[in-house]
Amino acid sequence: MGLREVKRERTRRLIADKAFELFSDNGFGRTTVEQIAAAAEVGPSTLYRYFPTKEGLVLEFVDDCLADAVDWFHQQPAMDLPDGLRAVIERVLEQLERNPERIRAVFDLAEQTGSVSAHLNELIWRFRTDLADELVRRLPTDDPRRSEFVAALSAGIAMNIIETVVRVWVDTPDTVEAKALARRAMRLLSTGGVPLPGAPDA
Amino acid sequence: MGLREVKRERTRRLIADKAFELFSDNGFGRTTVEQIAAAAEVGPSTLYRYFPTKEGLVLEFVDDCLADAVDWFHQQPAMDLPDGLRAVIERVLEQLERNPERIRAVFDLAEQTGSVSAHLNELIWRFRTDLADELVRRLPTDDPRRSEFVAALSAGIAMNIIETVVRVWVDTPDTVEAKALARRAMRLLSTGGVPLPGAPDA
DNA sequence: TGGGAATTTGGTAGTGACTACCATATGGCT
DNA sequence: AGCCATATGGTAGTCACTACCAAATTCCCA
Numbered sequence: 369m370g371l372r373e374v375k376r377e378r379t380r381r382l383i384a385d386k387a388f389e390l391f392s393d394n395g396f397g398r399t400t401v402e403q404i405a406a407a408a409e410v411g412p413s414t415l416y417r418y419f420p421t422k423e424g425l426v427l428e429f430v431d432d433c434l435a436d437a438v439d440w441f442h443q444q445p446a447m448d449l450p451d452g453l454r455a456v457i458e459r460v461l462e463q464l465e466r467n468p469e470r471i472r473a474v475f476d477l478a479e480q481t482g483s484v485s486a487h488l489n490e491l492i493w494r495f496r497t498d499l500a501d502e503l504v505r506r507l508p509t510d511d512p513r514r515s516e517f518v519a520a521l522s523a524g525i526a527m528n529i530i531e532t533v534v535r536v537w538v539d540t541p542d543t544v545e546a547k548a549l550a551r552r553a554m555r556l557l558s559t560g561g562v563p564l565p566g567a568p569d570a
Numbered sequence: 571m572g573l574r575e576v577k578r579e580r581t582r583r584l585i586a587d588k589a590f591e592l593f594s595d596n597g598f599g600r601t602t603v604e605q606i607a608a609a610a611e612v613g614p615s616t617l618y619r620y621f622p623t624k625e626g627l628v629l630e631f632v633d634d635c636l637a638d639a640v641d642w643f644h645q646q647p648a649m650d651l652p653d654g655l656r657a658v659i660e661r662v663l664e665q666l667e668r669n670p671e672r673i674r675a676v677f678d679l680a681e682q683t684g685s686v687s688a689h690l691n692e693l694i695w696r697f698r699t700d701l702a703d704e705l706v707r708r709l710p711t712d713d714p715r716r717s718e719f720v721a722a723l724s725a726g727i728a729m730n731i732i733e734t735v736v737r738v739w740v741d742t743p744d745t746v747e748a749k750a751l752a753r754r755a756m757r758l759l760s761t762g763g764v765p766l767p768g769a770p771d772a
Numbered sequence: 773t774g775g776g777a778a779t780t781t782g783g784t785a786g787t788g789a790c791t792a793c794c795a796t797a798t799g800g801c802t
Numbered sequence: 803a804g805c806c807a808t809a810t811g812g813t814a815g816t817c818a819c820t821a822c823c824a825a826a827t828t829c830c831c832a
Contacts (some may be wrong), residue, residue, distance in 0.1 A: 372779075372828060400817065411782040413820090422818070427669030449766035458766060482692065489691035490684065517738065521755060521764045529767065532722045553723060554769035562723045565731065566652035566658060569755035574799060574808075602788065613811040615791090624789070779804100780827070787820080797810070802803100 380418050381407040387425040388473060395527035396426070396481040422486040426477055429470050434495040441502055441507065452506065453526045456499065460530050461546040464537045489533065492527060499523040529553045575708070582620050587611040590629040590675060596682040625689040628679050631672050632690065635665035636697040643704055654708065656729045656756065658701065661750040662732050677740045694729060701725040731755045 386407040390399045399413035401422055405412045418426050437460040444455065464471050478485040500516075507515035533549045556562045588609040592601045601670035603624055607614045612729065621627050639662040666673050680687040702718075702725035719737045735751045 370829075375828090376780090402817085406648035408706075412818095414781055417780080420819095421623070443680050449765040453765070483688075485695070486688035487691040489695050490688040493687070493691045498609045500803070517734070517755070518758065520734045520737070521730060523760065524734060526767060528723060528726030528730055531632070531789075532726060535722070536719065546621070551769055553719070553766045556720065556723065556760065557766045557808085558769055562658070562720050562727070563651040564759050565728060566656035567753055567760055568656070572800070577799085577810085603790085604788085614789095615812075616810055618790070619809080622790095775832095776830095778827105781825080783813105783824090784822085785815105785820100787818105789816105789818085791816080793813085793815105793829080795810100795812090797808105800829100801806085801815075 379408070379414075381408060382417055383410065383418055384425055384428060388470075391426070391477060392473060396422075396484060401463055421487070423484050426474055426484055427487055427491055429467060430464075430567060431491055433460060434464075434491065436463055438495065438498045441499070446506060448552055449503070449506065449522060452503070453522060457526050457529055457550055457554075458547055461533065463548055464534065471534070472538050475535070492531060496523045496536045498525060500510055525557075529557075572740070581610070581612060581616075585612065585617055585620055586627055586630060588670075593628070593679060594675060598624075598686060600681055603709050624695055628676055628686055629689055629693055631669060632666075633693055635662060635668075636693065638665055640700045642703060644738065648708065651705070651708065651724060654705070655724060659728055659731055659752055659756075661748055663735065663752055666736065667748055673736070677699070677737070682763045692732060698725045698729045702726060728761075731759075 383404065387399075387404045390404055390407060393476075402412055404425070405415045408415070419428070419537060437456055440459055441452070443457050444452070447455070474484075474488070478488045500519045503522055504515050504519040507519060509515065527551060533546055533553055536549060537544060537546045585606065589601075589606045592606055592609060603616055606627070607617045612616070619695070621630070639658055642661055642695060643654070643658050649657070676686075676690070680690045702721045705724055706717050706721040709721060711717065731752060735748055735755055738751060739746060739748045755764075
C-alpha cells in the first residue's frame, strides 16, 4: 500500500474524529462543515470528497458494520434459514460492539437530530433489502414470488431484532451485552413470548 | 368551520397537488420550492408555513394514514395482542388504499430520491415507536423491561408486515389487494412459512 | 535521480433549501 | 364601519452542497 492510501486513511479518520468531537460539544445543528474542515485542517471541498453529506460523517461506522455483515453472509456456506438469520444478527452485533462508544454517540445524535435519524433509518432499510436479496438466493426457486416475499419478511424480522436490541443496548449503562439480548429476543419469538399477529382464518 | 379554515385546507391541497404534478413531470430534484410556490400562486414563505420541508410535501398523506391508525388503535377497546396487531395492520392498509395512486407516486419518488426515502423511513420508524408505546399499555406491568421489549418487537413485526406488503403492492399492477397480501403474510408467520431465527439453546 | 503523468487538494462562484423578521392584507366579530 | 387576530409576501441571510479550475503532491519509470 502506497503512501497515498495511508494519507488518505489518516485524513479520513481525522475528519470523522474532529466531526464527532464538535458534534458532541456543540450539537449537530450548531456545527458547520466549515468548522469541521477547519478543525481537521483541510478545505471544505476536500471534506466533501471523503464524505458525501454531513450526516455521512456520523453514519460511516454503522454503514461499514452493516456492509461487512452482508458481505460476510454472502460468502458463508449454505445453511438453513433460521441458523442463517441468527448468524447475521450476531455478526452485525459483533461488528457494532467493536466500538460501543461510537455507536452510543451515533444513536444519541440520531435521537437529537431528525436528519441524522432519517439517514440512519435509510441505512438500515438498505441493509434490509440487501439481506433480503441474499436470503432469496437460499430459498427454493420454484415459486419466486413466494420466495421473495418470505425473504423480505425474514430480513425484516432480523433487522427488527437487531434494531430493538441495539436501541435497548445503547440506553443501558453498559452492563448488558448485545448478543445476550439478541438471544433473548430470538427465544421470545420462537416460543410465542412475542405474539404474532393472528391471521383471521388460519 | 369558518371561511378561514376552508381556505387553509384549499391552499394546502393546492400546494401539495401542484407539487406532485411538478415532481412527476420534472423529478423531485429538478423542481425547486419556488417553482411549486409559483405554481400554487403563493409565496415561498407561505408554502413553508404549510409544509415543514420539501419532502414533507410528498409524505404528508402517508404521515396522516399512520397517525390515524395509531389514533384509532389508541381508542380501541382492550383486545389480546395478536388481534390488536392484526387490527392495526389492516387499519393502516385501509387508510393507504383510500388513495392508491398517491401511494404509488410516493414510493416511486422515494425510490428515485434518497432524501425522500430517508424521510419516509423516518416516518415509518416514528410509527413503530408510537405503536410500541400503545402496545406496552396493553401488556402486564409486573416486568416493565420485558413488556417494553416485547412491545418493541411486536411493533416491529407489524411494521415489517405493513412495509413488505405495501412494497409488493405498489410494484404490482393493481390486481392484488393489500389486505389479502397482509393476511398471507400473517399466515406465513404463524404457520412457520417464514422461518424465525433459531435461538441457539432454546 | 529527474521529470512527466496521475491524483489530490484548496479556492471560487453559485444554487437552492430553509429561517427570522417585518409590513401589509384579509377574514372574523361587534 | 372598525378593531383584533391571523394569514400572507417579501427581504435578507445562513448553510449544505456542486461544478470547476489552478496549484501542489505523489507516483512511476526512463
